[in-house]
Amino acid sequence: MQVAFRACSVQDLTAGEGLRIDSVSPPIAVFLTEEGSVHAVDDTCTHQDASLAAGWVEDCRVECPLHESTFSLLSGAVDQPPAKRPVRVHHVTLHGDDVLVELSQEAPNLPPGMGTV
Amino acid sequence: MTVPTLAPEGHLLIVGAGLAGYHTARGVRAHGHTGPITIIGEEHRAAYDRPALSKAYLTGAAAEEDLLLDDPEDPLDVTWVSGVGVVGLRAEPLGVHTDDGAFHTADAVVITTGASALSLPSLDSSEDRGGCAPARPYVLRNMEDALALRDTPLHGADVVVVGGGFLALESAATCVARGAGSVTVAAGEEDPGARRLGSPVARAIRSAHEARGIRFAPGARAQGLRRRPPSDGGPHYEVLLGDGGVLPADIVICAIGAEPRTEWLLDSFVRLCTQSGAVLCDDTGATSVPGVYAAGDCAQWASHSSGLRPVGHWQEAFEEAAVVAAALTGSDPVPLQEPYFWSDQFDLRIQGVGRIHLADDVTVVDGTSDGGDLLVHYSRDGVNVGILGINRLRDVTRWRRGSRIRPASAEAPGPTPVSA
Numbered sequence: 001m002q003v004a005f006r007a008c009s010v011q012d013l014t015a016g017e018g019l020r021i022d023s024v025s026p027p028i029a030v031f032l033t034e035e036g037s038v039h040a041v042d043d044t045c046t047h048q049d050a051s052l053a054a055g056w057v058e059d060c061r062v063e064c065p066l067h068e069s070t071f072s073l074l075s076g077a078v079d080q081p082p083a084k085r086p087v088r089v090h091h092v093t094l095h096g097d098d099v100l101v102e103l104s105q106e107a108p109n110l111p112p113g114m115g116t117v
Numbered sequence: 118m119t120v121p122t123l124a125p126e127g128h129l130l131i132v133g134a135g136l137a138g139y140h141t142a143r144g145v146r147a148h149g150h151t152g153p154i155t156i157i158g159e160e161h162r163a164a165y166d167r168p169a170l171s172k173a174y175l176t177g178a179a180a181e182e183d184l185l186l187d188d189p190e191d192p193l194d195v196t197w198v199s200g201v202g203v204v205g206l207r208a209e210p211l212g213v214h215t216d217d218g219a220f221h222t223a224d225a226v227v228i229t230t231g232a233s234a235l236s237l238p239s240l241d242s243s244e245d246r247g248g249c250a251p252a253r254p255y256v257l258r259n260m261e262d263a264l265a266l267r268d269t270p271l272h273g274a275d276v277v278v279v280g281g282g283f284l285a286l287e288s289a290a291t292c293v294a295r296g297a298g299s300v301t302v303a304a305g306e307e308d309p310g311a312r313r314l315g316s317p318v319a320r321a322i323r324s325a326h327e328a329r330g331i332r333f334a335p336g337a338r339a340q341g342l343r344r345r346p347p348s349d350g351g352p353h354y355e356v357l358l359g360d361g362g363v364l365p366a367d368i369v370i371c372a373i374g375a376e377p378r379t380e381w382l383l384d385s386f387v388r389l390c391t392q393s394g395a396v397l398c399d400d401t402g403a404t405s406v407p408g409v410y411a412a413g414d415c416a417q418w419a420s421h422s423s424g425l426r427p428v429g430h431w432q433e434a435f436e437e438a439a440v441v442a443a444a445l446t447g448s449d450p451v452p453l454q455e456p457y458f459w460s461d462q463f464d465l466r467i468q469g470v471g472r473i474h475l476a477d478d479v480t481v482v483d484g485t486s487d488g489g490d491l492l493v494h495y496s497r498d499g500v501n502v503g504i505l506g507i508n509r510l511r512d513v514t515r516w517r518r519g520s521r522i523r524p525a526s527a528e529a530p531g532p533t534p535v536s537a
Contacts, residue, residue, distance in 0.1 A: 017511070050466075050510070051510065054510035054511040054514060055510075055514060056514050056515075056518050063514075063518075065468075065510040065511070065513065065514045066459060066466075066468075066510075081140070081143070081186075082166065082435075084188045084190075084191075112169075112173060112178070112179040112180070112183030112184075
């Protein structure tokens with residue numbers, strides 16, 4: 001059975017922004033929306049190596065900071081190219097200020113050539 | 118809604134299977150076009166995206182299938198005609214002649230033939246060559262070019278990269294990653310990009326490259342290359358600089374720009390720019406011939422001609438395709454966003470947005486040229502018109518979103534004016 005881990009504290013989060021958690025591999029991004037909900041998805045855009053934590057959050061979607069694909073924070077689905085594949089969504093529970101994340105068991109959709117020049 | 122140029126059941130012919138061509142087809146389908154779409158491509162390959170050709174594809178980290186534009190799990194409903202060149206455009210009846218003797222009729226034509234790499238002249242005299250072909254550098258424009266360079270052993274080789282733009286610098290970085298013995302960049306200016314991006318950015322780029330052992334030749338422009346006499350030993354080629362300098366090289370990579378692929382339109386009624394040869398368009402991509410549009414690197418739209426936008430970026434081709442798709446189908450017009458580009462070199466992710474080319478002043482807002490964290494603002498007449506960040510994704514994203522132009526539609530408010 002999958003066990004949730006403490007990814008961060010709610011106090012570490014800024015509304016409308018993401019926080020990259022690289023203690024897991026591949027890294028994940030935790031978002032606090034302007035509406036106050038907390039979400040976790042894979043941090044790496046499925047098109048090219050870019051940290052979604054640095055992307056723009058609006059209407060429960062995050063836009064990749066490199067191009068214009070946006071991913072749903074609820075389903076991980078991508079809306080438009082250049083990305084084609086969804087990001088994984090990780091289950092989040094709040095325990096006090098602790099953000100507990102249960103990692104998805106699906107295979108991640110990592111971009112080609114990640115981590116290289 | 119505007120009046121469509123192309124009836125929903127009409128035949129759309131797209132000439133050129135690159136980024137702009139693919140996304141025009143995709144956009145038109147997304148707007149509900151049901152008629153046939155044909156894309157003619159010169160290469161015997163499925164349509165692919167080019168940015169990785171100087172990076173992950175060149176190191177071998179990414180394969181051809183990783184670069185494909187179409188999704189094999191959800192392919193576009195398009196007829197691909199691959200490995201065929203175009204030789205002419207006819208207005209009446211509308212259509213395109215191909216080099217296999219065929220004539221493809223169409224209800225609308227979109228020209229997305231892109232650009233071809235400029236190369237360095239060979240300065241060999243025929244007797245010097247002793248029967249050899251003229252010395253020719255590697256270029257990086259299509260997958261064939263990248264494949265040739267990828268298949269060339271670089272380990273220990275002396276590489277000279279001619280050009281100071283992002284393609285040249287990315288190539289230089291890749292050659293280091295592949296174990297080249299030495300990499301020298303002949304950028305044509307002291308610090309690469311200083312004229313276009315300002316000194317702080319150019320210094321940051323230069324120092325990052327120098328830290329990895331890349332050398333920069335004096336700022337004189339390269340004039341050409343030639344073979345070295347075999348009796349001299351050492352590298353087989355040399356690049357000659359305008360100041361008389363000579364750079365010996367085993368491998369020469371040339372990235373000095375590109376010219377529009379429009380020679381096949383010279384006998385048509387499509388108006389071309391007398392200087393660049395690009396297809397002249399309005400800001401919906403419409404050319405001087407009704408029913409004929411152009412987008413991407415082969416096209417010069419009105420806002421490019423007037424100097425408001427730069428030509429040749431990935432983002433321009435991507436956005437223009439969406440604008441043309443909307444215009445063809447009579448959908449709500451899609452506005453062009455602020456110009457945007459990015460480049461990856463070593464661990465530097467460089468992103469620029471806005472009217473950087475129009476700026477008369479550049480200010481360092483945060484970070485340093487040596488820190489891999491530079492953030493600069495560009496201004497014109499005291500007004501901030503652009504931003505560039507090195508590993509500053511969040512800052513660049515924020516600026517870009519703040520200047521985003523919303524599409525005009527019944528639900529949304531009209532486009533907001535841009536402060537430029």
